[in-house]
Amino acid sequence: MSTDNWSPYILTFVTFAPLLGALLLMVFPRRDRDIRIFALVFTLLTFLLSLHLPVHFHRSLAGFQYEIDRGWISTPNIHYHMGVDGISLWLVVLTTFLTPLCVLISWHSVHDRVKEFFILLLVMETALIGVFTSLDLFLFYFFWEATLIPMALLIGVFGHERKVYAAVKFFMYTMIASVFMLAAILWLYAHTGSFDFVLIRDQIARGGVPNFPAAAQWLFLGFFLAFAVKVPLFPFHTWLPDAHVEAPTAGSVLLAGVLLKMGTYGMLRFNVGLFPEQARRNAPWIMVLALIGIIYGALVAMVQPNMKKLIAYSSVSHLGFVVLGIFSFTQAGLNGAMFVMLAHGVSTGGLFMLAGILHERRHTYEISEFGGLASPMPIYAASYLFIVLASVGLPLLNGFIGEFLVLSGAFQAKPIYGVLAATGVIWSACYLLWMYQRVFFGQVTHDVNNSLHDLFAVEKAAVWPCAVAALVMGVAPILWLGAIDPATQAVLQPFAQVVGKVVGQ
């Protein structure tokens, strides 16, 4: 079949392949080993399928590609409308890339209710991909909510000691915030008669939506609140450390790697895409919150005695960069924000896997329980170092590119933002390297640690792809940025006029 015939359906295949896997797993016999292999094969197939997207993507085009638009429900006017542009393309691939690794990292660590675990993981993957591919606001909300349940169950059933508390907190935080988005979506539908993102965007840009000026600020805030909680932007971040610490490793990887990006993706796509003027007006305080997040997250990470909490707070800090980049409204800032999203997904995903590997051996995340691990576990230590350096932002690794671009965008927006954000880079070096030193260097302080097994084969298979991706992204960022750039340019297009409007007042 030629690619032209394929192209409207490829997104459907990619999105629902994991769900098909989950359905097949439901009728699968309870043979744990076979279930694991089956899940791995299915997620790998999904990944391969999703590679179709970047390979056949027209990089110079800004609009949505692989679009499919079919009527689903006539009243209200809901369409099955999917498509990707340079922004969502890579997030889809990131999701499909991380999920097989999640399967691998759960190979040994999940022994109870194995079937349920992998079913949830696969359902989760479908929901996540759906969030990034939906172009109908209804469909988007649908997938957005759909991510909640498998994630809450992953945390609540397979998590650690305080799992129930963390799961309920996670669920309630995101649920409460997202109903405001629902209200905003309903308003838009009532006044435009459509849920179609592209239609609504164009109609707003033309000024064809009645009562829009009066409501725009509220609509912006409705969307923003939902996304800010998800990101999480300071001060909505308190659910994150709990969720991360209690979640099973695979849950943490998807949570940090992809779920948080739903928030930043939403800001970029909907807050900035639909309401450019309000985005511009609200940018100052949002950027301040982002800066607080960067610095506060880093400082709190520094004093964490718990490795997983430390990584969780580092996410707060890194995601602050993304928000800062988006609301700097510069080409560099937006490209950087996109790149940080991807880089953070890969490297923090890797860090969580490494933390999980340690937890599986010692059943603790306390940094003080370790020390001198470099001698019993040399390969582990080396892999850890590689990922830490990527996360810190060492040039030639992926963290550097994104942060550099964001910082240069922030400088263009307002120098002081750039200066303050740049300290975040230093902080991240402090907390990560200090943690690394305490865990790996020096003498082995606890005897049990002497006998720790180095990485198993499946663990290598889970962690090393992250390291490789970090390296490739750092050396050849243009592979990614080539597709991102036209899309972000298109996002910035309406701002030329908006700037005049806002500054002119």
Add this chain to the structure above:
Amino acid sequence: MTHFLFPAQLVQAIPQGADYIRILPELVLSAFGIVVMVLDPLVNEEKSQKLLGYIGLGGAVAGLLATWYMAQYPGLAFWNMVKADGFSVFFHVLVIGIAAVISLSSFEYMAVQRIRAGEYYALILFGAVGMCLMSSAVELVLIFIALEISSISTYILAGFRRNEASSSESSLKYFLLGSFATAFFLYGVALMFGATGSTNIDVISQKLQTGPVELLVYAAMALMFVGLGFKVAAAPFHVWTPDVYEGAPAPIVGFMSTAPKAAAFAVLLRVVFTINAPGRVGLLWVAAALSMTLGNVGALVQTNVKRLLAYSSIAHAGYLLMAFAVTSSDDSVSGISAAMFYTAAYAAMNVGAFAVVSHFANAGERYVSLEDYEGLGRSSPLLAAMLTIFLLSLIGIPMTAGFFAKFYVFSAAIKAHLIWLTLIGVVNSAVGAYYYLRIIVVMYMREARKEVPVAPIPLGLGVALAVSMVATLYLGILPNRVLQYAQQSAEELLPSSLQSLK
């Protein structure tokens, strides 16, 4: 023409064949109910369980067929007292469908509780007769009679666990407060008659549209709302709900919380929108906001699953009432169809949830507290998964009926510029998520601390669960056809008042 009948007209107005067709479902249901009553003393006790249950079920199925037949002959019957239209067909199918599913899920329950079936199935059928009549009556006195038929059956059903004090308490409370409420309704009817000189809804509607609206009409509407508000468990007339639901037999709670409510909402829709009731927005706004908030807040602290679902049903009545607060004629269609869809969706998920609850409850309804549900995800995964889906639907998670139900109601309210009410609604639905989630959390995330025996699923219950599950998912994935049907019948319901408005 006045609607008073003079002897000469009486002669002319002998009911035609079509008149009987238009109440055929009611006739069929009554006939089967009578058969159950007659047979009850004739069969021995062991046989009675099964036999009477099957007759009851057969009655419901026959009622559905009769409804289909009725739908072929739309129009007025019995001197403009009954109207067979799309609207009444919708509620006939809904009510009778609920009765059928409840009968199915009662087979096992009655055996486990060791309750002699007797008139149980007959009462369900008679209740359904009243509710069906409520949805097709267009004459206030007939509506009152229908309301009484449905209420009296449910009063008795609530007390059917004769050996339990709580069940008798439930029945008595329901009866005392309920008769109070219906008296209010009757008062309202009387005042409406005083104000307009008629008890026929269409005539009243014309009078109000053409002439001045007297103060008496407002009072009449308010009193009628008190009566119906009680039936749908809307705040501030909701206080009976938790106690009654806690004591009544679990399958009957599933019945009470859906079918009579649907019927009362049908009456409310007909009355409010055909009459285009003046001054209703404020009243319904407050009732909706109060019901949602009190229901959800009350449910947060419950430890008994039946009580919890009782409070949740108050909250759902609140969401539903939002649809009534729309005023302009354009929004009315979306309001009515949203409300109709909601009653159907709520019936699907709530009947399902109560079917699971009644199965878990075991003899004497011993296991109905939240902690009895601990570890059920492991000990009976299928039932737990089903209950989870019903609860997710009650939360309003996409892919389930509950989502579209809320969605339509909220969008109708937003269309009518009821922004604040919508915000109260969405915040409430987020808060509500917490207590439904608690049940799911308990089932899956806690280990059982005591042995709770769970019997295997018998056939009848299995079918009942399957039907509710299919309905919940069907309305959640392909809501189109049901909604379109609701919209068509909403338009049918409106035209007279629409035209006079324009």
